[in-house]
Amino acid sequence: MSKDKLTDSKLRTAKPEDKEYNLGDGDGLYLRIKPNGNKMWLFNYYRPDNKKRANLSFGPYPDVTLAAARERRRQARALLSENIDPQTYLQEQIAITKARDEASSNTFVKIARQWLDMKRHDVSEDYAEDTWRSLEMYILPELANKTIDLIRAPMVISLLRPLEADGKLETVRRLCQRVNEIMSYAVNHGLLDANPCADIRKVFKKPSKKHMPTIRPDELPLLMADIINGRLDATTRCQIEWSLHTLVRPNESAGTRWDEIDLESKIWTIPAERMKMDRTHRIPLTKQAIALLERMKPISGHRPHVFPSYRNPLGHIHEQTANAALKRLGYGGRLVAHGLRSLGSTTLNEQEFNPDVIEAALSHADDNEIRRAYNRSDYFEQRIKMMQWWSDHIEAAAQGWFSLGGSKGLKIVNS
Structure with missing residues (x-):
C-alpha cells in the first residue's frame, strides 16, 4: 500500500491541532480533522457543469469507516465519469426517498378526512356526516389503506357496479363526485400529478330526472x-x-x-x-x-x-x-x-x-x-x-x- 494512503491506525491516532487539517487518501478523498476533535470524510471534485471545485460530505469518522468512505468515493467517481454531479444525485435520491415515505403515509382515508375537514366550512354538519357515512359504507372498506397514488379508476368503478345493478344511480352519482373531489384535493396539494378518477361518472348510467312533487x-x-x-x-x-x-x-x-x-x-x-x-x-x-x-x-x-x-x-x-x-x-x-x-x-x-x-x-x-x-x-x-x-x-x-x-x-x- 502506498505511504500516501490512509490506514485505520493512522486515522485512530490522528490528533486535533489548533487549526483544522486534512489527511488525504487520494482521488479526492480526505479526512478533515477539526480543533474540537471531530473527523469528517470529504470528497473533493470538479463539478461537471461548470468545472468548479466542490466538496461532498461522506459523513463522520468512525461512524463511516475507511472502507465505506472509499466505496462512496468509487461510486462518486463512477457518476462523474457519466458527467453526473454526485452531490446533485445525492440530493435527488434524498428527495425521492422522502417523497416515497410521504406517499406511503398518504392513504386514501387520510386524504379523504383532510378533504372533508376542508369541506365542513361550506356544508352543514348533517351533510358532512352523510358524506362520510356513504364513503364508509361503499368506498373505505376496500380503499381506506391504499396509498392515494395507487388509486385507479377501475378500482372505484368495480366498487360502484353493484350499486348501479341495484338501481341506486343517485348514490353512484354522489359517490363518483365525492371520490373525484378527494382525488382532485390530492392533486391540488401536490400529492398526485393528475386525477385518475376525474371521469368515472361517465361509465355509469345517469339517474333519470324526476320531476319534483309540487302543487298547482x-x-x-x-x-x-x-x-x-x-x-x-x-x-x-x-x-x-x-x-x-x-x-x-x-x-x-x-x-x-x-x-x-x-x-x-x-x-x-x-x-x-x-x-x-x-x-x-x-x-x-x-x-x-x-x-x-x-x-x-x-x-x-x-x-x-x-x-x-x-x-x-x-x-x-x-x-x-x-x-x-x-x-x-x-x-x-x-x-x-x-x-x-x-x-x-x-x-x-x-x-x-x-x-x-x-x-x-x-x-x-x-x-x-x-x-x-x-x-x-x-x-x-x-x-x-x-x-x-x-x-x-x-x-x-x-x-x-x-x-x-x-x-x-x-x-x-x-x-
Missing part, C-alpha cells in the same frame, strides 16, 4: 294557510317562506349567509361555489324577503348563516329540514321544497312573464349551447319587477293569515 298554482292559498297555522318553529318557517319568495334551490336557501346579503342595494348574491351551475347568482330582494330577514336578525344576526343549525349554531339548517316540515304539514308525496320553484315557475309563466326572465330567476342554463354563449344577460332589472309581483302574489294568497314576509304581523305556533 291555485293551491298556494291553502299552502300558505298550512304553513302559517302549522306547528313550525320560526327558523324553519322563515326558511320555507324565504325559499318560496326567492325561488332558489333548497341547499342554496338553507346555506344563506348574512355576508351574502346587501340590504342597502336589496340584493342577495350567492357565490359561484354554492351554485349548481358554478356561477354567481344575484337575487333581487323584495320587501317581503327583506321582512323575513328582519324576522331572523334577532335569532341569527350575530351568526354566519341566516338560518342556523339547531345542533351547530355556526352551521346552517339542513337542506332537508324544509322537506320534513312540509311532510309533517301533510304534503308528503305532493310537495317538496324544490317543488316551490316549480310552483313559482308555473305561476309566472301563466302570468305571461318573459320566459327568459323566469329562467334567469331560477338560475337555469339555456339548453341551447350557442344561444347560451351569446346571451349573457341575467335580466336583473326585469327580475326586480317580476319577483316583487311574485312576493305580492304570495302575500295575497295568505288570505288574511299572517305571512312572516307580509305586512300584517306575525303568528307563530311553537312546537
Whole structure:
C-alpha cells in the first residue's frame, strides 16, 4: 500500500491541532480533522457543469469507516465519469426517498378526512356526516389503506357496479363526485400529478330526472294557510317562506349567509361555489324577503348563516329540514321544497312573464349551447319587477293569515 494512503491506525491516532487539517487518501478523498476533535470524510471534485471545485460530505469518522468512505468515493467517481454531479444525485435520491415515505403515509382515508375537514366550512354538519357515512359504507372498506397514488379508476368503478345493478344511480352519482373531489384535493396539494378518477361518472348510467312533487298554482292559498297555522318553529318557517319568495334551490336557501346579503342595494348574491351551475347568482330582494330577514336578525344576526343549525349554531339548517316540515304539514308525496320553484315557475309563466326572465330567476342554463354563449344577460332589472309581483302574489294568497314576509304581523305556533 502506498505511504500516501490512509490506514485505520493512522486515522485512530490522528490528533486535533489548533487549526483544522486534512489527511488525504487520494482521488479526492480526505479526512478533515477539526480543533474540537471531530473527523469528517470529504470528497473533493470538479463539478461537471461548470468545472468548479466542490466538496461532498461522506459523513463522520468512525461512524463511516475507511472502507465505506472509499466505496462512496468509487461510486462518486463512477457518476462523474457519466458527467453526473454526485452531490446533485445525492440530493435527488434524498428527495425521492422522502417523497416515497410521504406517499406511503398518504392513504386514501387520510386524504379523504383532510378533504372533508376542508369541506365542513361550506356544508352543514348533517351533510358532512352523510358524506362520510356513504364513503364508509361503499368506498373505505376496500380503499381506506391504499396509498392515494395507487388509486385507479377501475378500482372505484368495480366498487360502484353493484350499486348501479341495484338501481341506486343517485348514490353512484354522489359517490363518483365525492371520490373525484378527494382525488382532485390530492392533486391540488401536490400529492398526485393528475386525477385518475376525474371521469368515472361517465361509465355509469345517469339517474333519470324526476320531476319534483309540487302543487298547482291555485293551491298556494291553502299552502300558505298550512304553513302559517302549522306547528313550525320560526327558523324553519322563515326558511320555507324565504325559499318560496326567492325561488332558489333548497341547499342554496338553507346555506344563506348574512355576508351574502346587501340590504342597502336589496340584493342577495350567492357565490359561484354554492351554485349548481358554478356561477354567481344575484337575487333581487323584495320587501317581503327583506321582512323575513328582519324576522331572523334577532335569532341569527350575530351568526354566519341566516338560518342556523339547531345542533351547530355556526352551521346552517339542513337542506332537508324544509322537506320534513312540509311532510309533517301533510304534503308528503305532493310537495317538496324544490317543488316551490316549480310552483313559482308555473305561476309566472301563466302570468305571461318573459320566459327568459323566469329562467334567469331560477338560475337555469339555456339548453341551447350557442344561444347560451351569446346571451349573457341575467335580466336583473326585469327580475326586480317580476319577483316583487311574485312576493305580492304570495302575500295575497295568505288570505288574511299572517305571512312572516307580509305586512300584517306575525303568528307563530311553537312546537
